[in-house]
Amino acid sequence: MASILTKQNLITVFEHEKRFFNLKDEKEKQLHEALERYHGNYTPFFKLLRNGVQFNEHVGIIQIGKTTIEVLPKADKAGEEKWRDLLIGMIKTVWGFDVKSTGSSSLKLKSNSILELYFELFISELEYLLHRGLIKxxxxxxxxxxxxxxxxxxxxxxxxxxxxxxxxxxxxxxxxNEHTIHEILFKTIKLLAHINSNSLLKGRIGALTLDFPEMKDIKVNESTFKKIVFDRKNQHYKTALEISKLLLLNYHPDISKGRNDVLALMFDMNSLWEQFILVTLKRKLTRHFVSSQVTKSFWKPTSGYSSKMRPDIILKCKESQKNYVLDTKWKNLNGYNPSPEDLRQMYVYHRFYQAKKVALVYPSDQHSIQKGNYFSSENHLEMSDKECSIMQIATASDIKVWQEEIVKNISKLFL
Structure with missing residues (x-):
């Protein structure tokens, strides 16, 4: 399914890019004012400039009324189409979306909009739940x-x-069948009916409105989702509820004017890059245990709490039991060395996690692995055996090819 967003209601920018508005144009003025209100009331994904905004490391979409601002990542000179496809591929990989078959025909997502991706995934999940039968x-x-x-x-x-x-x-x-889970899903259906502008999805949303039992309107917040306990009976609701949570908690109605409601689906690229590498390695590396969030304490004051460290990814060889530590960084080095702070951090990981090798992993426009050793702490004129590699992994147009390249390059660390 192709996106029907036109140039008139779609603004595409890249991360860290500036966007200025023509305040003499009424539509642009309203958009600018809506962004200012959103910035003032909620956690911002951009900073305000004179007559404009500058986006930061967050990517995704911000829909204001009928206008969608699409913020794409960028680690090379490729254009919008490639980075839109890669971003959607990364999100699918990290979330582990599994689109169900609703009867005889299998749904194949072709949306090229992040917003439409989530709408269509939610719709397909609800169609699957209705086909299977709603739980009581x-x-x-x-x-x-x-x-x-x-x-x-x-x-x-x-x-x-x-x-x-x-x-x-x-x-x-x-x-x-009137219970909290169905009340949340019904509230999400009503939200989609209100904010969707894709005519190709309109009919399916209308069908859900008719087919799904009407529920009372409830107030939804973070604690509403925390109270849900998944078991064998409702496990298949998990994806639909995750998308509901994302949509409902990030939707901010325009109370003042009622025409510039804001829906923000934004992702921190540093976190998304880390999770994308982690999930890829967990699926592809068979000879290593792949783990994350392995926390260790490294300093404690005489009174108070100790300070902790937590590397992004630890690989443990099943045969030799040797550790390898990875830290992911979403930025293009552009020929420069990593910051001294990053290199010092890797040195600490080397010692505290008894690592055989450590590496910093960056996206790039071409593959390169630069090996280096730390100087000896006993004799600064000599090199130690502590090795830290700088891995730059080129992006690919196809997400699966990119994953293969990531595994291929990181595997060189074990040689």
């Missing part, structure tokens, strides 16, 4: 009934039904 849960209810079932709430019964002798105010348990 026991829920506690309280209120007037025409028959006595459950526990009679005597004081409330007297207060409500002094005149209506035929009613009973009771507390009872009902086995129903």
């Amino acid at each position: 849960r026991y829920r506690k209810n309280e209120g007037n009934q025409t028959s006595l079932k459950g526990a009679l709430q005597f004081s409330k019964h007297i207060a409500h039904n002094l005149v209506h002798k035929e009613r009973f105010y009771v507390k009872y348990t009902q086995y129903s």
Whole structure:
């Protein structure tokens, strides 16, 4: 499915790029004002400039009313199409999206918009859930009934039904598909119906609105999702709920004017690059244990909490039990050496994690591996056996080819 976003309602920029607005144009003025309000009320993904904004290391989309600002990553001289495809590929890889088959026809995503990717993934998940059958849960209810079932709430019964002798105010348990999970999903369907501008998705959203049982409107926040416990019965709801969480918690209605609602789906490229490398290595490296977030303490004051360190990725050879530490950096070195701070950090990892080798991993426009050794701490004129490599991995037009190149280059660390 091709994106139907036109040049009139799509603005594409790259990370760290500046975008200025013509304030004499009413549409551009409204867009600028909406970005200013969003910057003031929520965590910003950009900084304000005079008559414009400058984006930072976050990429993704910010939809304001019917206008979508698309922020793409950039580590080489390639254009929009390549980086849009790679960003979508990285997001799919990290999230582990598995698009279900809804009956006889298998859905194949072809969206070239990040926003449409999430919309279509959510729609396909809901179609799959409806095809499979919605689960039911026991829920506690309280209120007037025409028959006595459950526990009679005597004081409330007297207060409500002094005149209506035929009613009973009771507390009872009902086995129903009306529960929090379905209320969240229904709220997301309603949101999509409100903000979607893709005519190709409009019919499917309309069908979901009709087919999905109507639920009461609930207030949703972070704690709403934390209370959901996944088990064997509702495990297949997980992807749909993850997308619901992303959409509902990042949607900010325009209370003042009501026409410039903001939906921001933005990702920190440093974190996305790290997770993309981690997931790729976990899938492809068979002779090594691949782990992350292995925290160690390295300093403690006489009173108070100790300071900790946590490298991005640790590879442990299953046969030799040797450790290799990777730290990922989303930036193009452009011929320069890494910062002294990064090199010092890798030296500390070398010692505290008893690593055979360590490496800094960067994206680039061409492959290169530069090996180097730290000087000896005993004799500064001599080199130690502690090796730190600088790996620059060229991007590829195809996400799977890029993953193969990442594994191929990182595997050279073991030689």
